[in-house]
Amino acid sequence: MDKTDAKDQVQVLTKTKIDLSRLACAAPAANAVVGQSLQRTDDLLKVTGKLKYQADLPKEDCLHGKILRSPYPHALIKSIKTDKAKSLPGVAAVLTAADVPGRNGFGAIIPDQPVICADKVRFVGDGVALVAAETEKIALEALKLIEVEYEVLPAVFDPRDSLAEGAPKVHAQGNLISHDKLRKGDVEKGFAEAEVILERTYQVPFLEHAYLEPDVVLAALQPDGVMLVQGPMQAPFTTRRNVAPVLGLPINKVRCVQIHMGGGFGGKEDSPIDLGCRAAVLAWHTKRPVYMSLEREEVTLQTCKRHPMIMQVKIGASKDGKLTAFEGVIYDEQGAYASLGPRLPPAGGSHVHAMVMMAGPYEMSHVKVDAYLVYTNHPYGGAMRGFGAPQVHIAHEQAMDELAALLGISPLEIRRINAFKLGSATATGQVLDQSVGLRETLEACEKSFGFSKRFKQAGYINPKSSKRRGVGVGMGWYRTSIGTFGDGCGANVHVHEDGSVLLFTGITEMGQGAFTVLPQICAEELGVCLEDVRLVKPDTDQVPESGPTVGSRSTTLMGNAIILAARQVKESILEKASEMLMVPVSRLRASQRKIFDCENPERSLEFKAVATACMATGKRLIGQGWWAPPMATLDKETGQGNPYHVYTYSTHMAEVEVDVETGEVAVTDYVAAFDVGKAINPKALEGQIEGGVAMGLGYALMEEVAIVQGYTKNLGLNNYLIPTIMDVPNVKSVILEMTNNLGPYGAKGIGEMPNIPATPAILNAIAHACGGRVRSLPADPEKVFWAIREAGGPPPR
Amino acid sequence: MSNLEITFVLNGERVKVVTAPDALLVDLLRDTLGLTGTKVGCREGECGACTVLLDGKPVNSCLLPAVKAAGRSVTTIEGLAAADGTLHPLQEAFTEEGAAQCGFCTPGMILNAKALLDANPHPQEGEIRQALSGVLCRCTGYGKIVAAVKTASQSRK
Ligand code: FES
Ligand code: FES
Numbered sequence: 022m023d024k025t026d027a028k029d030q031v032q033v034l035t036k037t038k039i040d041l042s043r044l045a046c047a048a049p050a051a052n053a054v055v056g057q058s059l060q061r062t063d064d065l066l067k068v069t070g071k072l073k074y075q076a077d078l079p080k081e082d083c084l085h086g087k088i089l090r091s092p093y094p095h096a097l098i099k100s101i102k103t104d105k106a107k108s109l110p111g112v113a114a115v116l117t118a119a120d121v122p123g124r125n126g127f128g129a130i131i132p133d134q135p136v137i138c139a140d141k142v143r144f145v146g147d148g149v150a151l152v153a154a155e156t157e158k159i160a161l162e163a164l165k166l167i168e169v170e171y172e173v174l175p176a177v178f179d180p181r182d183s184l185a186e187g188a189p190k191v192h193a194q195g196n197l198i199s200h201d202k203l204r205k206g207d208v209e210k211g212f213a214e215a216e217v218i219l220e221r222t223y224q225v226p227f228l229e230h231a232y233l234e235p236d237v238v239l240a241a242l243q244p245d246g247v248m249l250v251q252g253p254m255q256a257p258f259t260t261r262r263n264v265a266p267v268l269g270l271p272i273n274k275v276r277c278v279q280i281h282m283g284g285g286f287g288g289k290e291d292s293p294i295d296l297g298c299r300a301a302v303l304a305w306h307t308k309r310p311v312y313m314s315l316e317r318e319e320v321t322l323q324t325c326k327r328h329p330m331i332m333q334v335k336i337g338a339s340k341d342g343k344l345t346a347f348e349g350v351i352y353d354e355q356g357a358y359a360s361l362g363p364r365l366p367p368a369g370g371s372h373v374h375a376m377v378m379m380a381g382p383y384e385m386s387h388v389k390v391d392a393y394l395v396y397t398n399h400p401y402g403g404a405m406r407g408f409g410a411p412q413v414h415i416a417h418e419q420a421m422d423e424l425a426a427l428l429g430i431s432p433l434e435i436r437r438i439n440a441f442k443l444g445s446a447t448a449t450g451q452v453l454d455q456s457v458g459l460r461e462t463l464e465a466c467e468k469s470f471g472f473s474k475r476f477k478q479a480g481y482i483n484p485k486s487s488k489r490r491g492v493g494v495g496m497g498w499y500r501t502s503i504g505t506f507g508d509g510c511g512a513n514v515h516v517h518e519d520g521s522v523l524l525f526t527g528i529t530e531m532g533q534g535a536f537t538v539l540p541q542i543c544a545e546e547l548g549v550c551l552e553d554v555r556l557v558k559p560d561t562d563q564v565p566e567s568g569p570t571v572g573s574r575s576t577t578l579m580g581n582a583i584i585l586a587a588r589q590v591k592e593s594i595l596e597k598a599s600e601m602l603m604v605p606v607s608r609l610r611a612s613q614r615k616i617f618d619c620e621n622p623e624r625s626l627e628f629k630a631v632a633t634a635c636m637a638t639g640k641r642l643i644g645q646g647w648w649a650p651p652m653a654t655l656d657k658e659t660g661q662g663n664p665y666h667v668y669t670y671s672t673h674m675a676e677v678e679v680d681v682e683t684g685e686v687a688v689t690d691y692v693a694a695f696d697v698g699k700a701i702n703p704k705a706l707e708g709q710i711e712g713g714v715a716m717g718l719g720y721a722l723m724e725e726v727a728i729v730q731g732y733t734k735n736l737g738l739n740n741y742l743i744p745t746i747m748d749v750p751n752v753k754s755v756i757l758e759m760t761n762n763l764g765p766y767g768a769k770g771i772g773e774m775p776n777i778p779a780t781p782a783i784l785n786a787i788a789h790a791c792g793g794r795v796r797s798l799p800a801d802p803e804k805v806f807w808a809i810r811e812a813g814g815p816p817p818r
Numbered sequence: 819m820s821n822l823e824i825t826f827v828l829n830g831e832r833v834k835v836v837t838a839p840d841a842l843l844v845d846l847l848r849d850t851l852g853l854t855g856t857k858v859g860c861r862e863g864e865c866g867a868c869t870v871l872l873d874g875k876p877v878n879s880c881l882l883p884a885v886k887a888a889g890r891s892v893t894t895i896e897g898l899a900a901a902d903g904t905l906h907p908l909q910e911a912f913t914e915e916g917a918a919q920c921g922f923c924t925p926g927m928i929l930n931a932k933a934l935l936d937a938n939p940h941p942q943e944g945e946i947r948q949a950l951s952g953v954l955c956r957c958t959g960y961g962k963i964v965a966a967v968k969t970a971s972q973s974r975k
Contacts (some may be wrong), residue, residue: 060913067921068909068928070855070895077854231956233859233867233922283857283922284956317860532920532957704916711959712919738864738954746947746960 053613054545055766058704061537062556063281063530075237075252075280076314083239084113086303086313087160089150089167090322091142094398094731095176095189098140098169101150106166111159113307115167116151122305123269127298129259129291129569130369131359133192134401136267136298142171143191143357144398145731146322153303153311176731180331180352180395191357191396198355199363201373203390203660205448211346211387215337219424223334223416224797227354227726228327230405231743232531234283235320236292240300241310248275248301253282254293255529256569261561267298268305275301279559285531286716287404290571291360292324318736325403326726328371329354332379332416342430342438346387347380347448349416353394353409356401361408362394370394371402374500375409377655377664380448381417382459382498383439388448390660398731404571406716407773410499411780415720415798418495418781422788432494432785433472436463440496441670450661456769458696458759459498459670465694465755466494470674479789481818487682489816490689491790495673495782500665501761501770502650503572509649510574511565512582514543516590516643518636520614520629522547522554524583527567528575529559533772534705535575541701542580542765546587547594548611549628565645573669573770576701578648580765586646593640598631650763667761669769670696673714673782679790681815684806686722686787692753693779698761698769706771710754713775719744720776721783725799792816824888828853829897837884844868844879846887847894855895855925859954866953869926870894876933876952895925898932908932911970912963919957926953931967940971 066072103115118125118139125139126132138149150167154160177183183196190196212218238252248268254260257277265275277297282289300313315323333350353372355362363370376392405411425435441447443457467473472492479491502508513525524543530536540554547554557563567579591611598616599606608619617625635642654662676690693710700706723742727734735741760767780798788794793808800808809815825834828851837846844861847853847870859865861880868880871893898906908928911917918924927950934941934949941949946967947960955963 058916061916061918063921064913064916064918065905067918067924068895068905068912069899070853070925072921073854074857074922076858077848233857233865233920233954233956235859282920283859284920286956317862532918532922534919708916708919708958708962711961712957713959715959716956737862738860739862743954743956744959745954746950746963749960751961751964752959 052545052766054541054551055701058702059537059541059551061534061705062540063536072281074234074283075239080312083310083312084153084155084303084307085157085160086300086311087152087164088148088299089152089164091138091145091147091149093142093171093173094145095174096142096171097174098138098142098149099172100170102168103150106152106163109159109163109166111155112152112163113155113309114153114303115163116302116306120306121267121302124266127263127267127294128359129256129294129361131362132263134358136302144400145733146400147357148299151299151303153307176398178397178399178731180354180393180397183395183397184393191398196396198359198394198396199370199372201376201392201660202658203376203388203448205450205661206387208346208348208387208389212337214339215345216340217424217427218335218337219420219427220335221420221423221796223332223419225330225412225415226798227329227400227728228405228720228724229321229726229741230286230288231738231741232284232286232288235315235317236296236324237314238293238296238300239310239312240297240304242304242308246274248304249278250275250297250301251278252280252293252297253285253289254279255285255289255531255571257529257559257561258527258566259290259569260293260297263294264297264301268301277561279529282529282531286406287408287571288324289531290569291403295324317738321726321736321741322733325360325401327405328402328409328412330375330412332413334416334420336420336424338424338428340428342428342435344383344385344439347385349379349390351375351379351390351392353392354397354399354402355394356397356399358401360401360403371409375413376660377449378410378498379413379417381421382441382496382670384441384445385448399728406713406776407499411720411777414495414497414777415781415784418778419784419794419796422785431473431476433463433467436494436496441498449655449664451663456667456696456698456759456761457670458757459496461757461759462670462672462694462696463496465757466672466674466692469753469755470692472674475676476789482678484818488678488680489790490676490678491786492674492676493782493784493786493789495778495785497671497774497778498668499573499774499777501577501667501669502574502665504653504665508568508574508578509647510567510578510582512579512586512646513565514583514586514590514644516547516632518633520549520553520632522549523557524554525557525564526579526583527559527561527564528579529570531570533709534702535570538576538701538705539579539583543583543587546584547591548616549614553614573772573774577764577768577770578650580768581648582646584646584765585648586644589644590642593635593642594631597635597640598626601626601631601634666763667769669771669774671774671778673778675782675786677783677786677790679787679805681791681809684802684809686800686805688718688750688783691750692755693775694755694757695771695774696757696759697771698764699758699767700756701766701768703756706756707754709771710775711752714752714779715744715749717776717779718749718783720798721780721800723799723801822885824885826887826889827891829893839885841884842880843870843882843884843887846884847879853894853896857922857925859922866926866930867923869929869953871929871933874933874936876930893929895928898928906932907970907973908935908966911966911973915962915966915969917958917962917966923953923955927955927963931970935971
């Protein structure tokens with residue numbers, strides 16, 4: 022069924038129907054709230070400037086917290102003198118490692134980063150002392166008065182050097198955090214069957230999230246001894262889990278309150294832990310609220326980055342294009358601290374995520390991948406919109422194109438031959454038994470973009486121009502959920518006697534639209550309107566544990582928890598309505614503030630009236646939902662199992678113009694198709710797609726945290742370039758819905774998927790346009806220029 | 819250096835404030851006057867989140883000494899909607915098109931777009947992009963922002 026969302030012309034193609042059995046009435050009307058492009062609940066505040074971010078809230082009585090950072094990538098701390106700093110008027114506290122009341126370590130999963138370094142620093146930016154003062158200026162003055170004596174140590178900056186015998190040890194236990202293995206079939210046999218084998222190495226640098234809102238936190242000790250930590254944060258529960266042991270408090274004596282974020286993209290999973298622990302320690306000592314904000318340069322210096330990776334690929338195919346074997350090695354650079362590094366069992370770590378996805382969404386009998394997660398003396402790696410997946414897509418999608426060229430078949434052909442379909446087995450041996458719309462996204466893209474025709478037309482855009490045009494394709498898949506222990510989501514739904522609703526969840530809003538989409542699901546399930554549901558903002562004292570807002574899990578996992586919570590209330594409502602209307606519950610349906618008899622819709626009651634009656638007779642109006650995806654399984658030795666319960670699929674097609682004289686690239690046309698299971702809010706979904714493509718474009722063409730001998734050279738937005746409005750073309754989105762049986766209304770995750778195939782689609786288009794291929798990102802003008810020369814110079818006119 | 823008293827027109831009303839001679843307009847607006855709709859993303863003139871209109875022209879208030887506002891007219895995002903709360907057509911269009919995600923760039927985007935539409939009520943897409951090229955957005959990919967400016971320009975007679 023093809024339908025167009027009339028409100029805003031978002032094209033949604035529904036391929037499979039949702040299972041109706043779980044709905045109360047056998048023949049429901051179309052969803053009234055879910056599937057609609059409703060306006061975001063916080064838009065009015067945003068466009069009028071009234072939305073308060075943490076930096077906009079009052080800070081009159083606060084002390085200002087500052088961090089003294091290591092000037093060396095690797096050094097021993099011989100001594101620290103703080104007397105002068107302490108005696109500066111206006112300074113409330115100068116703290117060193119001994120002042121940390123509890124565990125001197127934090128980290129999203131592995132707490133190996135010192136709140137304040139005691140004996141050693143491991144990257145430029147490591148915190149060696151903390152200051153709180155009456156003004157920011159005094160705090161900065163005080164930092165200058167702290168005297169630290171270091172003994173500089175040799176450092177490592179490349180994961181391969183880091184693994185070498187005799188390399189300087191970043192941590193005492195050694196530099197290898199984890200070596201994980203994937204073994205499926207017998208790659209030797211697979212390569213013996215191949216007629217064509219391609220071997221390549223692809224490399225990607227550190228990336229900065231570059232969320233527009235710099236990190237900021239407020240920590241305040243409450244009169245009852247509870248530590249309040251407040252600010253933009255993607256993972257309030259993870260922050261709480263870290264602040265508590267750092268202060269030596271039980272978890273219930275730390276309260277984390279999330280304030281609307283000016284962008285996160287994975288980065289504000291880690292950074293609020295880092296800032297929160299430090300501000301909390303200062304607040305603990307001074308008994309005053311402490312406000313800590315980072316300047317843009319400090320954000321780049323201190324916070325986590327997208328992991329750089331060196332990826333070796335060997336891929337074989339038979340003459341007809343069927344893939345026979347894939348062998349990969351991943352050197353995943355974790356930097357100085359492990360953060361989200363692996364937790365066993367069963368999964369975790371960007372390298373593990375990269376490993377299970379490295380062979381791409383393609384059928385193959387023989388796969389072998391070795392993934393190494395390694396410490397270096399660089400800033401630490403963290404989640405950034407895909408946690409390992411964007412990196413390996415850059416490898417496999419380029420390898421597919423390079424292999425297709427060797428085979429003499431088109432990039433679409435090789436993907437058509439090998440792409441996952443229903444029933445395919447992945448590299449981990451997981452059989453994809455539902456919701457696999459990958460091939461459909463390819464065909465939808467082709468239909469809209471006309472790749473095959475345009476592929477044959479590469480060349481100079483006109484006889485006098487130095488610009489050549491080309492097209493590229495990128496395919497991808499991405500998990501919904503994080504797949505590790507702790508993926509459960511809780512939601513509470515309270516209905517009041519006037520029919521108004523409060524929804525409590527711990528999922529955070531960072532611009533992705535959770536505060537609109539989650540109430541939409543709640544309203545749909547209860548049969549009320551979006552305006553009737555008020556979402557209570559994440560506050561660990563008020564909302565149930567929801568896990569972090571990461572892994573494209575919010576809509577899908579939390580959506581299910583909300584449905585379960587809403588149904589508990591709806592049960593009361595329908596029972597009461599059944600008494601009042603004298604119609605069996607099985608015939609009742611709730612929609613748009615009415616409870617009515619399906620067989621005789623005239624017989625109806627106002628939702629409000631039924632809620633009032635429930636309250637008056639003591640019927641339950643509070644629901645509590647909990648949902649966790651099926652437990653992940655992944656064998657430690659073979660990497661076989663089901664790491665995630667469902668995947669989103671996508672194909673992107675890009676057109677570029679490459680100036681062969683200068684190496685400059687412009688992306689001129691773009692189509693991206695997704696199988697999302699179900700579009701809960703098509704317009705918000707489209708927003709995720711367009712923003713994701715822009716981010717993938719930045720990764721392809723311009724972004725790189727340039728670190729030389731441990732020192733970051735581009736700390737500002739003047740030299741860390743992100744795409745501007747002049748760089749990003751109009752993106753056409755095509756949304757397909759292949760129902761996910763485990764998702765709310767069939768939905769799957771979408772937050773991260775859109776940026777993933779974008780990067781290789783653009784890289785493939787560049788290679789198609791000019792013959793030069795950049796295998797070490799970014800494909801900036803200089804690299805494109807040299808890639809063209811390496812490939813034999815600009816193609817003849 | 820001693821503090822200075824300056825007078826200027828802020829969102830249509832005369833204000834008189836005392837400012838340090840080296841204070842930046844963005845801090846005067848946010849800290850002294852409590853208008854926090856103007857955002858700070860970089861303090862280096864790169865992100866455009868701090869854009870305000872000075873005599874109708876967009877400027878990065880993180881680079882502008884507050885004293886430069888003396889005797890001039892400053893418009894911030896708080897000054898766009900009518901006194902009765904009626905939204906400016908651009909504000910209307912940004913909500914309609916879903917052009918704000920995290921919203922941090924939104925005030926800067928809207929103010930740059932206002933300066934454009936005031937000078938050129940029916941711009942081409944290229945002109946819209948040019949006019950907004952000083953404001954970074956990490957969330958939207960800009961497509962819906964361009965669409966919103968187009969929508970607003972059409973809603974003006
Ligand atoms: S804060 Fe002024 S340009 Fe970024
Ligand atoms: S909406 Fe987030 S930066 Fe533009």
